[in-house]
Amino acid sequence: MPSDCIPFRETNYFSSLICDYLDQKDSLHSYYNHFPKVQNFAAQIKEKQESFSIENREVLFEALQKQYKDFQVSETTDAHLKSLVNTNTFTVTTGHQLNLFTGPLYFLYKIISTINLTKVLKENYPDYxxxxxxxxxxxxHDFDEINYFNLFGKKIQWNREDGGAVGIFDTKGLDRVFEVFSSEIGPGSNAEYLKSLFKEAYLGHNSLADATRYLANTLFGEYGLVIVDGDDSTLKQLFTPFMKRELLEEIAYNQILPKANTLKKEGYKVQVNPREINLFYLADGLRERIIRDGERFVVNETDISWSKDELLNHLELEPQKFSPNAIMRPLYQEVILPNLCYIGGGGELAYWLELKSYFEEVAVPFPMLLLRNSVLIHTKKQAAKIEKLEVSYKELFLKQHELINRKVRRISNIDINFDPQRKHLKEQFKDMYTLADQTDVTFLNAVKAQEIKQLKGLEVLEKRLLKAQRRKLSDHVKRLTAIQNELFPNQSLQERNRNFSEIYLEYGKDLIPMLIEHLNPLQGEFLVLEL
Structure with a gap:
């Protein structure tokens, strides 16, 4: 059950841009459309309904029917697929790489945030x-980012040749990964289910895309999740006019770069920078940038090139060979889906916030942007340890040395704060400065140097005293360090390191229903959850 909720800003794990966005800082209002509050969805629905054609709905429906052809779907997912042709149906979308066996734990939180938001919207807008x-x-094509997952602190990795879009990668070699996973996961009914899930997904399907669809459909099918593969020729036909304009007018570059530069001037880190052309070219084992070279267009690092007319003709005939990069993918998504809201992590939302003027230029409604749920899961046993240590969940988010120092200062029977001594020393030096004013500048500089030296000496003594107390209270420090390391592996967020399988071993089939119950997508805080 929920143990605590911590504002994202106070966790110190989220950028100032995202924290300011969540606070709806005035200077950021021009970077988004409607802020994700329930009452604001009415305007978003109206905008999307007016711009999204029935023809696009029919193309989307037909494409998804083909994509799901060899998969069993739940009644809820089937109903959702069929409803997409209706003008009163809208989507809420999250996206994620094809990480091996879901990759980090937050894969679950992204999808559950999405599922739960659709429930909230249905309750508030029952006619849709x-x-x-x-x-x-x-x-x-970033295979190194997706070819592994962590299990009990070990890296379970798939080694194979890299090259090209990962969705079409065959699943050869994953039988060896399955052997390693099976040996590490241990015995028990929950472990056997996980082995079966891995085997059916990766050894029962020929491509990484199909394996990932099976996995996500098995975990979330009962909640009506619809899975979209954008690497689809019929869907890309809908996007062809936008790709044509990108090739000829460099719209993304001209619209996004000024926004990115403004964000940078305002002190924010820019997540991505646009290129002159934000499209890749797909071929066997290849996904490379298209760049302009004088009057011709070339595929970077290859001999492939076209004249303008040749390229446009190729785009019309084979749009599936053109692939949007991170800058254009959001637009592609919004063109082919009747979407209202995109749910993502802090890094994703940071680059979406650069895109609003781009969407306006091409006359596509900009979706709401919602930060996904973040969760720290702990057990009852861990909760008891935390209570005994008399440390708050908020304090556990501190860097380890800060946490230890704060705790040692609190429980020590000696005051490890030399601020009174610093104040006393500065008072003493006031008289010296009065005397120095009556002499020459060399004496004044000597007084200043002596003050700095003695203040530094106090700082050194304070640190030595703190270190001595840490040794004296070493048992307490060890227990505090141990519990933080359990909850924050590698001194980072649990959700960015652990794989869901570790948690599933403990809670089994109840894990996802429990998360569905407790994750509120509009809560806007980091959830600490005892399961």
Missing amino acids: NFVPVYWMATED
Whole structure:
């Protein structure tokens, strides 16, 4: 059950841009459309309904029917798929890479946030249908980012040749990964289910995209999740006019770069920078940038090139060979989906916030942007340890040395704060400065140097005293360090390191229903959850 809720800003794990966005800082209002509050969805629905054609709905429906052809779907997912042709149906979307066996734990939180938001919207807007969508990043080519997951602190990795869009990768070699996983996961009914899930997903399907669809459909099918693969020729036909304008007018570059530069001037880190052309070219084992070279267009690091007319003709005939990059993928998604809201992590929302003027230029409604749920899961046993240590959950988010120092200062029977001594020393030096004013500048500098030296000496003594107390209270420090390391592996967020399988071993089939019950997508705080 929920143990605590901590504002994202106070966790110190989220950027100033995201924290200021969540606070709806005035200077950021021009970077988004409607802030994700329940009452604001009425305007978002109206905008999307007026711009999204029935023809696009029919193309989307037909494409998804083909994508799901060899998969069993739940009644809820089937109803959601069929409802997409209706003008009163809208989607809420999250996206994620095809990480091996879901990768980090937050894969679950993204999808559950999406599912739960559709429930909230249905309760508040009963005349409409809302479909949760998982957009598979099948066209990504960063294989090193997805070819592993962590299990009990070990890296379970798939080694194979890299090259091209990962969605079409065959699953050869994953039998060896399955052997390693099986040996590490241990015995028990929950472990046997996980082994079966891995085996059916990765050894029972020929491509990484199909394996990932099976996995996500098995975990979330009963909640009506719809899974979209954008690497689809019929869907890309809908996007062809936008790709044509990108090639000829460099719209993304011209619209996004000024926004990115303004964010940078305002002190924020820019997540991505646009290129002159934000499209890749897909071929066997290849996903490379298209760049302009004088009057011709070339595929970077290859001999492939076209004249302008040749390229446009190729785009019309084979749009599936053109792939949007991180800058254009959001637009592609919004063109082919009747989408209201995108749910993502802090890094994702940071680059979405650069895109609003781009969407306006191409006349596509900009979706709401919602930060996904973040969760720290702990057990009753861990909760008892935390209570005994008399430390708050908020304090556990501190860097380890800060946590230890704060705790040692609190429980020590000696005051490890030399601020009174610093104040006394500065008072003494006031008289010296009065005397120095009556002499020459060399004496004044000597007084200043002596003051700095003695203040530094106090700082050194304070640190030595703190270190001595840490040794004296070493048992307490060890227990505090141990519990933080359990909850924050590698001194980072649990959700960014652990795989869901570790948690599933403890809670089994109850895990996802419990998360569905407790994750509120509009809460806007980091949830600490005891299960």
